[in-house]
Amino acid sequence: MVLVLHSTEGSSRYSRCPALKPIPNPYIKSTLIMFETICDINRINYADPIYYTKAFLDNPYVKANDLAKHIHFYNKELGGLRYSFFINLKGTIREITEVQKEQFFDGVVRSGPFETSSACYNFLDNCELVRHTKDGGGDKTDWIFFDSLRQPKKYQVERSINNTRFSQSVILFNHALEYEEINELSFHDNSLKHQALNSQRTTKYILRAGDIRKTHNRNDRDEQSKSIITYNEAFQILTAKAYSQKDKSVLLYEAEFFYNADNVLNNIVYTRHMPSRFYAGNFRQELNFEYDANGRLNRFNDGFQIKTWEYDEKGNPVYIEESGINNNIGFETGNSYSYDDQGNWIFKKTNKFRFQDYRKVLLSNAEINRQIEYF
Structure with missing residues (x-):
């Protein structure tokens, strides 16, 4: 048998349904x-x-x-x-x-x-964490949380290779904690990529x-x-x-x-x-x-x-x-x-x-x- 739990404040009640082999x-x-x-x-x-x-x-x-x-x-x-x-x-x-x-x-x-x-x-x-840096043998990434990790509105990711800046990304969040915008600047070719509402746009939250x-x-x-x-x-x-x-x-x-x-x-x-x-x-x-x-x-x-x-x-x-x-x-x-x-x-x-x-x-x-x- 499978026990199915229905939680209520101060009590718990169980119902049973047939087990599946x-x-x-x-x-x-x-x-x-x-x-x-x-x-x-x-x-x-x-x-x-x-x-x-x-x-x-x-x-x-x-x-x-x-x-x-x-x-x-x-x-x-x-x-x-x-x-x-x-x-x-x-x-x-x-x-x-x-x-x-x-x-x-x-x-x-x-x-x-x-x-x-x-x-x-x-x-x-x-x-609360506000910055995290990781260096794996010259490939260095720096994450900076401008607001907070708890409730981010913006955070920045900087990457460098052998002490040379490679790219910088700025990620903006909306009120539903979804990625609203991603802007990536590549220093090796000075290109700028902009992405609005990535694949999380299909996710909705009720908080x-x-x-x-x-x-x-x-x-x-x-x-x-x-x-x-x-x-x-x-x-x-x-x-x-x-x-x-x-x-x-x-x-x-x-x-x-x-x-x-x-x-x-x-x-x-x-x-x-x-x-x-x-x-x-x-x-x-x-x-x-x-x-x-x-x-x-x-x-x-x-x-x-x-x-x-x-x-x-x-x-x-x-x-x-x-x-x-x-x-x-x-x-x-x-x-x-x-x-x-x-x-x-x-x-x-x-x-x-x-x-x-x-x-x-x-x-x-x-x-x-x-x-x-x-x-």
């Missing part, structure tokens, strides 16, 4: 955990399940930058950020600078030195207390569809449904998000009602979230693969494992840290492995050194 599909088994689901409604399962957890949404840096909105509304990470960067930041930080050295293997040591990159993050005293909803119209190779996603006031997703634009009464697929009494996400149920290029109709997939005694996500199961986390006393992951449901280990990541007096890590070492032919193969190792300046 999954149809085996080799394509699904080969997909990577968290990056593809049978119900990919405009990338709502974006990047990492930790983004759905209460601990992530309650972090002061996440709240200051309203990252849940950006993950789900923009469907990509603005400013070249991985939002997991914000999860465990502590104190009131003015600036973070990072230098990362990484080497890749794949069974044998690759030729050449470590690949080195650096990044810098600048914050206001309310924890008001108690009713946060996104409607997105899209055309892709498989089908034309219209998706409607609803959120609560904390930008946690409640439901997501995709309808055929050819016949708006036809529900193609849907996702339902189930929370406990403390508003912590327990599971997501995806159901595809109509066939597509890769999936048969009436296919059901369930994603389950489990937490440790401190409320940290420590197990994620999508029915095909399992991901687990172990944490240190500061709340940072020290061991991450990805495996199939038959318990064969696929990938393994180990982290170690050094901390400053505020409890933020200032050194991190990471080793990543995969398992092939019953042996453990080193994929990469990396070291990150941080300098943190506080207000």
Whole structure:
């Protein structure tokens, strides 16, 4: 049986509907955990399940930058950020600078030195990010938020290669948080490109207390569809449904998000009602979230693969494992840290492995050194 949750203030009530048996599909088994689901409604399962957890949404840096909105509304990470960067930041930080050295293997040591990159993050005293700079071996990009990352009206992207300015883009947003205009100036040929209302013009948002909803119209190779996603006031997703634009009464697929009494996400149920290029109709997939005694996500199961986390006393992951449901280990990541007096890590070492032919193969190792300046 499938449990369908209807949330009301101070209470929860459940209704039941018949379960749909999954149809085996080799394509699904080969997909990577968290990056593809049978119900990919405009990338709502974006990047990492930790983004759905209460601990992530309650972090002061996440709240200051309203990252849940950006993950789900923009469907990509603005400013070249991985939002997991914000999860465990502590104190009131003015600036973070990072230098990362990484080497890749794949069974044998690759030729050449470590690949080195650096990044810098600048914050206001309310924890809001206003600038992010990333330099990957001479290819440098600088993102500047003139208003805020939370409610952007304008931000600028400057790119340089080997200290020579290459391009500058200015992106303007409208009141609905859509890209209104994009102006790109290329310095190498002095050309100016202007784009008004990019592909997000088909997306409409309703943002008001108690009713946060996104409607997105899209055309892709498989089908034309219209998706409607609803959120609560904390930008946690409640439901997501995709309808055929050819016949708006036809529900193609849907996702339902189930929370406990403390508003912590327990599971997501995806159901595809109509066939597509890769999936048969009436296919059901369930994603389950489990937490440790401190409320940290420590197990994620999508029915095909399992991901687990172990944490240190500061709340940072020290061991991450990805495996199939038959318990064969696929990938393994180990982290170690050094901390400053505020409890933020200032050194991190990471080793990543995969398992092939019953042996453990080193994929990469990396070291990150941080300098943190506080207000």
